[in-house]
Amino acid sequence: MESSARPNAGNRGAIYGGLPEGVPPGLAPQLVRFCEELREEGVKIGTAELLDSFDALGHVSWTDREDFRETLAATLAKSQEDRRVFELVFDRFFFRAVEAEAVEKGLKETRFQGGERIDLDDLRQQIQAAIRAGNDGEMSDLARLAVAAFGGQGETSGVIGVDVQRIRRTLELRQQGRDAQADGEGLDRDNLRRFEAMLRRELERSLIHRTESLPPSKPLAEFDRALPGGPLQDLAQVHRVVAQMKRRLATSGHEARGRRRSQVVDVRRTMRASLETGGVPLRLRYRPKRPRRPEIYVLCDVSTSVTSASVFFLSVLHALHDAFRKLRSFAFVERIDEVTDIFERERSFRAVSQRIAREAGVADVSGYTDYGRVWREFLVRAGDDLDPRSTVIVLGDARTNGREPHAPLFGHVAERAGRTFWLNPEPRLYWNYGDSVMAAYEPYCDGVFECWTTKQLEQFVNVIAGRPELPS
Amino acid sequence: MSEAPQTAGSTSLDEVRAGLTGAGYLPDEAAALVSFLAHQLGKPVLVEGPAGVGKTELAKALSRWTQRRLVRLQCYEGLDEAKALYEWNYRKQLLRIQTEAAGTAWQDVQEDIFSEDFLMARPLLTAISTEEPVVLLIDEIDKTDQEFEAMLLEVLSDFQISIPELGVVEATTRPLVLLTSNNTRELTEALKRRCLYLWLDYPDAERELEIVRLHVPDLPETIMRRLIEIVHMVRKLDLKKPPSIAESIDWARALILLGATDIDRSVFERTMSIIVKHRTDLDVVAERVGVKLDDGILGKAERG
Numbered sequence: 037m038e039s040s041a042r043p044n045a046g047n048r049g050a051i052y053g054g055l056p057e058g059v060p061p062g063l064a065p066q067l068v069r070f071c072e073e074l075r076e077e078g079v080k081i082g083t084a085e086l087l088d089s090f091d092a093l094g095h096v097s098w099t100d101r102e103d104f105r106e107t108l109a110a111t112l113a114k115s116q117e118d119r120r121v122f123e124l125v126f127d128r129f130f131f132r133a134v135e136a137e138a139v140e141k142g143l144k145e146t147r148f149q150g151g152e153r154i155d156l157d158d159l160r161q162q163i164q165a166a167i168r169a170g171n172d173g174e175m176s177d178l179a180r181l182a183v184a185a186f187g188g189q190g191e192t193s194g195v196i197g198v199d200v201q202r203i204r205r206t207l208e209l210r211q212q213g214r215d216a217q218a219d220g221e222g223l224d225r226d227n228l229r230r231f232e233a234m235l236r237r238e239l240e241r242s243l244i245h246r247t248e249s250l251p252p253s254k255p256l257a258e259f260d261r262a263l264p265g266g267p268l269q270d271l272a273q274v275h276r277v278v279a280q281m282k283r284r285l286a287t288s289g290h291e292a293r294g295r296r297r298s299q300v301v302d303v304r305r306t307m308r309a310s311l312e313t314g315g316v317p318l319r320l321r322y323r324p325k326r327p328r329r330p331e332i333y334v335l336c337d338v339s340t341s342v343t344s345a346s347v348f349f350l351s352v353l354h355a356l357h358d359a360f361r362k363l364r365s366f367a368f369v370e371r372i373d374e375v376t377d378i379f380e381r382e383r384s385f386r387a388v389s390q391r392i393a394r395e396a397g398v399a400d401v402s403g404y405t406d407y408g409r410v411w412r413e414f415l416v417r418a419g420d421d422l423d424p425r426s427t428v429i430v431l432g433d434a435r436t437n438g439r440e441p442h443a444p445l446f447g448h449v450a451e452r453a454g455r456t457f458w459l460n461p462e463p464r465l466y467w468n469y470g471d472s473v474m475a476a477y478e479p480y481c482d483g484v485f486e487c488w489t490t491k492q493l494e495q496f497v498n499v500i501a502g503r504p505e506l507p508s
Numbered sequence: 509m510s511e512a513p514q515t516a517g518s519t520s521l522d523e524v525r526a527g528l529t530g531a532g533y534l535p536d537e538a539a540a541l542v543s544f545l546a547h548q549l550g551k552p553v554l555v556e557g558p559a560g561v562g563k564t565e566l567a568k569a570l571s572r573w574t575q576r577r578l579v580r581l582q583c584y585e586g587l588d589e590a591k592a593l594y595e596w597n598y599r600k601q602l603l604r605i606q607t608e609a610a611g612t613a614w615q616d617v618q619e620d621i622f623s624e625d626f627l628m629a630r631p632l633l634t635a636i637s638t639e640e641p642v643v644l645l646i647d648e649i650d651k652t653d654q655e656f657e658a659m660l661l662e663v664l665s666d667f668q669i670s671i672p673e674l675g676v677v678e679a680t681t682r683p684l685v686l687l688t689s690n691n692t693r694e695l696t697e698a699l700k701r702r703c704l705y706l707w708l709d710y711p712d713a714e715r716e717l718e719i720v721r722l723h724v725p726d727l728p729e730t731i732m733r734r735l736i737e738i739v740h741m742v743r744k745l746d747l748k749k750p751p752s753i754a755e756s757i758d759w760a761r762a763l764i765l766l767g768a769t770d771i772d773r774s775v776f777e778r779t780m781s782i783i784v785k786h787r788t789d790l791d792v793v794a795e796r797v798g799v800k801l802d803d804g805i806l807g808k809a810e811r812g
Contacts, residue, residue: 054570079599080697082701084702085701088549088704090550091549092545092548092549092704093549095544095545095549096541096545102537103521103537103541106537106538106541106542107541107545108703109538110541110542110545110643110704110705110706111545111704111705113705114554114700114701114703115556115694115700116691116704116707119705119707124736144616185687300656304590305590307598308590308595308598311596311598311601311602311621313565315602316603317604380788
């Protein structure tokens, strides 16, 4: 950031990576360039925002890093999502600007060279104390020291991510609650993450010093944007994904609220309009129609082949519960059982799966899906509750393991419900191959969907909420 | 921004911070800065964040500090321009037409009934047409629909309202505008473009301690620390509705009323319904937090 205000930022050659040739000196071009980087990362910034940020910067002091950052953030990043990207890009951009300046001027730090050995045990303790205290300044100093200590031993792999993990391991930094035996010893997750970010930056800096050039600036990896990756162990993560989805869903579809049938005359507005015609109500005004809040019955196959998709889907629906008037979920393998309660109570993803396996009476002898029995039992348990307002959603791969599909029974379910949808966690290509009997059920459904990515799921949720499909 | 009518003169960031603190609101770095910028630039601020972190409170504090009247527009689904901008007082207009003898020319009546006498100003019109500058709070903008947002654009960027029968009403004073959103839906780009953005989150323990201390000064320090610690722990659980700052304060007040000298398990279980408001959440909290109160894990952390 300091460099951004310097006048001589001009003649940087392309050898320094990202910075282009011929950028005129001063803050303005740097800021424009910064905005371009933000745009590349998907933050929507218009000229209006850019002008605002200039305006705003006129009112704050640039020497205070925090003020400078907050000012830019307030004018450029207009959502929490944008804000997170902003933080990452801000750090990267101004860090690189400083480093480029240093490379250009041939500045080099005298670092802790191999001469004196740093006592590892001592360092370890200091770092753990610093992370526990959450002191930023100390943490960043120690990060530098740690990198120096390890760099001095010639142990750098050149891949920053690998080095960070190696240093972390050597320093025995454990996260709170992650390892049972380290309970109480563990470190706060956020502080630890901050320390890792500092390590990362120090390593990058030392890499720049060694090679005397900036590596090309990479777009932020999906990983940095922190969507939950890997196995979804935590419903909290599901909820975070869903929160985003929910906002998008709530945004779209307002245009679909028409005034079509069953209109109610709004007397007040009609009277108001009649004044234009001297008190004679020539034009009627109607009350706007409220959005549809469907009642939903979800039937999920939880046999081993589709468990993860099912539980994820159920979690998503439950996280979206307030979009529906009523939501009842059922899990089935050979038999069917209601699991609404489990989802309302349990918060951890694994606990949900375990309780379904343990408590729900879904398995019998073979452990293979028996659709005929499932339809029959569902009709007994919930058949009377189904009415034209209800939506039935089945999630399953429609693999009967050679058993009779009992499609007419399913037809009976579909007949009672207002709408019926089938989600298949297999790609369409595999449908009706082997023991998949999708074709038998398809005619009874109002729609069949593939469902193996979050995007497809979102599409589908849009459809059940009675909205137009999103552009893909 | 030079054309802004009656901007309140320039202030410094520190003055804003001190002013808000004086008004009973402890702003964090970002909140103070954005309030300052809004004040200087005359731009509306979009404040987002979870429920109960003090978004509305910020607007109130701003109004107390600047000694401006607070004009509040509470948004809800179905809010339309008749309730937000202005409305013709049609009853009065009808009466006017009826009391008019048959002899009057239509032209006269028409000119008469569409005058400001028959105009009922709603919050937005009030905010821009008052003599004294005001603080305009548009609360929970995410509850309205996009059409309404679009209608706001004229007010927010040009501080004017077009009334077909009267013409354009321009602001005589420029209000300080805050829009709050609970982030339940994405707002339109056009609206965001016109605003500064402020994300308010739950405060860290130290700041929340100060806030509670400010509101409930009688609570003993040790209990207060413990209370904040528990609230923070509860927030970390994935609840349907995490406790807000207001609820921490309520809890502190309740503890004073009960004359509690410590928060142990029984006190906690009796009073936790103040900070947790869902049946399922109550179970989770009792299970996770109640237990810790027993074996003194919390007591240990108190030193730090």
